[in-house]
Amino acid sequence: MGSAVAGAAVDAWGAERAFAVPALAAGLAALLALAGAVLLRSPQSAPVIPPLIEDDVKG
Numbered sequence: 001m002g003s004a005v006a007g008a009a010v011d012a013w014g015a016e017r018a019f020a021v022p023a024l025a026a027g028l029a030a031l032l033a034l035a036g037a038v039l040l041r042s043p044q045s046a047p048v049i050p051p052l053i054e055d056d057v058k059g
Contacts, residue, residue, distance in 0.1 A: 005021060006018065006021045006022050006025075009021040
């Protein structure tokens with residue numbers, strides 16, 4: 001689909017001016033990738049406290 005849009009832009013505006021279409025698409029793809037990376041990061045897990053072992057406490 002992107003090629004069709006870029007091709008139509010080249011036909012309408014000429015090659016030099018239509019270069020903005022794929023350049024803007026690349027910039028938008030980079031922004032979407034950064035936004036997706038933030039959303040896909042796994043949350044840091046809370047530290048696990050080991051259970052109290054009662055066998056160590058002998059009176």
